[in-house]
Amino acid sequence: MAFGGKRLHTALRYGLTQALLSATALACRQPMAQVIAREYGSRIVSAPVGILASCHRGDSLQLDRVIMKRAALLPHASFTQAQDLGPEGSGLTQYARSIAQRIREVGAPDYKPRIHLDVYGTLGDLFGNDMDRLARYMQQLAEAVAPFELLIETPVIADDRAGQIELLGRLKAALQARGTRIGLIADEWCNTLEDIRVFADAKPCDYVQIKTPDLGGINNSIEAVLYCKERGMGCCLGGTANETDISARITAQIAMATGPDFLMSKPGIGADEGLMILTNEMLRTLALTRHTAAASA
Numbered sequence: 001m002a003f004g005g006k007r008l009h010t011a012l013r014y015g016l017t018q019a020l021l022s023a024t025a026l027a028c029r030q031p032m033a034q035v036i037a038r039e040y041g042s043r044i045v046s047a048p049v050g051i052l053a054s055c056h057r058g059d060s061l062q063l064d065r066v067i068m069k070r071a072a073l074l075p076h077a078s079f080t081q082a083q084d085l086g087p088e089g090s091g092l093t094q095y096a097r098s099i100a101q102r103i104r105e106v107g108a109p110d111y112k113p114r115i116h117l118d119v120y121g122t123l124g125d126l127f128g129n130d131m132d133r134l135a136r137y138m139q140q141l142a143e144a145v146a147p148f149e150l151l152i153e154t155p156v157i158a159d160d161r162a163g164q165i166e167l168l169g170r171l172k173a174a175l176q177a178r179g180t181r182i183g184l185i186a187d188e189w190c191n192t193l194e195d196i197r198v199f200a201d202a203k204p205c206d207y208v209q210i211k212t213p214d215l216g217g218i219n220n221s222i223e224a225v226l227y228c229k230e231r232g233m234g235c236c237l238g239g240t241a242n243e244t245d246i247s248a249r250i251t252a253q254i255a256m257a258t259g260p261d262f263l264m265s266k267p268g269i270g271a272d273e274g275l276m277i278l279t280n281e282m283l284r285t286l287a288l289t290r291h292t293a294a295a296s297a
Helices: 010-028 032-040 060-068 087-106 122-126 131-145 161-178 193-202 218-231 245-258 272-296
Strands: 073-076 114-118 150-153 182-186 207-211 234-238 262-264
Touching: 010 032, 010 218, 010 245, 032 218, 032 245, 032 272, 060 073, 060 087, 060 272, 087 114, 087 122, 087 131, 114 182, 122 131, 131 150, 131 161, 131 182, 161 182, 161 193, 193 207, 193 218, 207 218, 218 234, 218 245, 234 245, 245 262, 245 272
Parallel strands: 073 114, 114 150, 150 182, 182 207, 207 234, 234 262
Antiparallel strands: none
């Protein structure tokens, strides 16, 4: 859609498509997930999609709350500078080990979340993109959080998309050679529907983050999830903490209709609000779809 010869701004496309979906759902007297599933030929998932609870690194009480709420993934944290990692990554290792220890201390015996850390390319900076050193360190990091599964988002950052795919592919191969199981997540240089298709085809990593506002119209986010599933690429339906409760709820509806591997908690970076808004939206949607199915049986 263009206005005055220019394509509408990404944010406008994001908001307008949400409004159109909401209006269609109201007119059809159906949850938005049902409208999406019908239009795209998908199937609504049978249980809420797991949520990555984004926590502040220094907030131990917040960490305890998301553990007790049984978040599927945690804590995201944010390591944005190589100096945050400590000498040879010792600070990151200590932090990751403390997360695993706290889960064992206050979590239920059957609670087995995945530990997710976003490092914004700082591991590549720390080790100079030396894949042997980096893979050796990441193997130690995985051992520090055992028996919990470890996911690392953006361990390295290149100067362009092709370089990012090449770097992640080399790291993935180095980890596989060591027999190290770590889920690698692409974020940087994976910002549009076209980017996501390229990453899903190349498979240099295990997951991509689908940043809903960056993709513009929510039709692109829907298609991105479905394309990843078709190609066997894991995906996180994410975005930014700086969203509204409306866009967060609609993201949950998209997740229910498409089935990404997990959601990023939003809005806010407090974890509690995102977990509450997304979880309640998914539970309401499940209740409504089950009621509709029972009534029509």
